[in-house]
Amino acid sequence: MSRKITVAAAQIGAINRDAPKSETVPRLLALLREAGQKNVKLVVFPEVALTTFFPRHLFTSQEELDKFFEHGEDITQSPDVKPLFDEARSLNIDIVLGYAERTANGTGYNTCVYYSASEGRVLSKYRKIHLPGTKEPFEDPKAINQLEKRYFTPGDLGFKAFRAPGLIPDAAKKATAQSGESTVGKGDPILGMMICNDRRWPEAWRMYSLQGAEILMFGYNTGANMSHLWGSKPMTPEQAKVEALFHSRLVQQANSYMNACFSISSARCGLDDGKYDLIAGSSIVDPEGHVVAEAKTSEDELVVAEIDLGDCRQGKEKTFDFARHRRIETYGLIDKQTGVIEPELL
Template structure:
C-alpha cells in the first residue's frame, strides 16, 4: 500500500550574532511559502534555527545569553516565533523546528519540536542527548569553541517515536482496524527526531528503529573547520579539506543509518559564514531506506530541498534485509547498556 508524502529540508544560511529573531523568522516563513507551492506537507528546519549558533561564544552576562533562548512552556506562543506557526497552520504544513529552550525552572536544552498543522499544536518534543564540545573555552584565542556542554543539559526525553496525523491518506486508525488484521506499516507515519551530533550515534537510530520508525528528522550546525575538536594534530588539514571531510561524514552517517534501520531521513543544515568568520557546512539531504540520496542542497544559503517519499519503501528493509525479530541477537550486546568508555583486552 503506497503511503506517499512530499517532504522538505529547509536549509538556512548565515545568521550573525546580532541578527534579530524577527528577521530570521521571516526567512523561515519565506521557505515555508515556497514549500506550499511545491505541495510539501512536512518541512524540517535546522538545529537552533532562530539565532546564530551561540554556543561558539563565551557570554559576559546571563542577560545576553538568555536572548538566544526561547522561554516558557509553549514556543508556539512566543512573540517572535508565533508568526511562523501561524503561517504553518494557514498553509497546512507540519514543521520541525530546532531552538534553544529555557524551561521555567531555568534549565537550558537544545530542543526540537514537531508542530502539527492539522492539530494546531506541538505533538512531540525532543531534547538533544549527545552534547559535543567542552564546558570551558579553549586556551587558544584563535580556536572556534563549541560550548554546548556549558549552555545545555543533556536531553531527558529519550528517543521516543511518535505518529503524526494528517500527512498520508487512508492511514489505518485504531478505531477502523479490523480484528486480527496486521496494521504494521499501514497507520499514520512513525517519526523520530534527533539533533546534530545525535546523528553520529548508531544507538539513537536503533532505538528508533525498534519502534518501527519510518522517517528520522534532524537539523545541525556543523563547523566546516573545527580543528581543535575534530582535527588531527599530526595531520592538519586545510580549511577546504576540513570542510569536505565534515560534509563526507555528515552524509555518511545519514546514508548508512538510514539503510541499517530501513527508514527515510531528512537532514537540515544551518550553514554559511556567520559574522564573516564562523563557517558552517551545508549538505542538507533527503535519504531513502536503501541509503540513496533522493535530493540534496546545491547551495550554502537559504534553500528548500524537496522530495516525494513513499513510506511503504521501508517495508523491504524492515521485513527482509533486517527483520529484527528474526535476526537480532540481544544476548550478545551486553556491553552496550553496561559500558560507556573503551576497555581494551588485557595486554599479551
C-alpha cells in the same frame, strides 16, 4: 502498500551574532510559503534555527546569553516565533523547529518540536542528548569553540517515536482496524527526531527503528573546520570542510540503510559574521541509503522530494527483520559501559 508524502528540508544560510529573531523568522516563513506552493506536507528546519550558533561564543552576561533562548512552556505562543506556527497551520504543513530552550527552573536545552498542522499543536518535543564540545573554551584564542556542554543540559526526554496524523490519506486507524488484521506499515507515519551530533550515534537511530520509525528528522550546525575538536591530523580549511561534509553524509546514508528508514537533515550553514563557516548538505535519504535530494547552495534553500513510506518495508521485513535476526543476548556492553575498556595486554 504505497504511502506517498512530499517532504522538505528548509536549509538556512548565514545568521550573524547580532541578527534579531525578528530578522530571521521571515526567512523561515519565506521557505515555508515556498513549501506550500510545492505541495509539501512536512518541513524540517535546522538546529537552533532562530539565531546564530551561539555556543561558539563565551558569554559572561546572563542577560545577553538569554536573548538566544526561548522562554516559556509553549514555543508556539512565543511572540518571536508564533507567526511561523500560525502560517504552518494556515498552509496545513507540519514543521520541525530547532531552538534553544530555557525552562522555568533555568535549565537550558538544545530542543526541537514537531508541530502538527492538522492538530494545531506540538505533538512531540525532543531535547538533544549527545552534546559535543567542551565546557570551557580552548586556551588558543584562534580556536573555534563548541560550548554546548556549558550552555545546555543533556536531554531528558529520550528517543520517543510518535505518529503524525493528516500526512497520509486513508491511513489505518485503531477505530477502523479489523480484528486480527495486520496494520504494520499501514498506519499514520511513525516519526522520530534527533539534533545534530545525535546523528553520529547509531544507538539513537536504533532506538527509533525498534519503534518502527519510518522518517527520522534532524537539524544541524556543523563547523567546517573544527580542528581543535577533531584532533591533530593536519588539514587545510578546504580539506576539513570536505571531510566534515563527507562524514555528515556518511552517517545519514549508512544509518538510513541500517534502520530501513527515510531521513531528512536540515543545515544551518554559511559564513556567520564573515568568519564562522558551517557546512550545508541538507538532504533527504531513502531506506536504501540513497540521497534522493540535496542542497545545491550554502544559503536559504528548500530541498524537496516525494517519498513513499512503502519503500521502508523491504528493509524492515527482509534485510533487517529485527524479530528474526537480532541477537540481544550478545549486546550486553551497549547499555552497561560508556568508555572503552581494552583487553589485557599480551
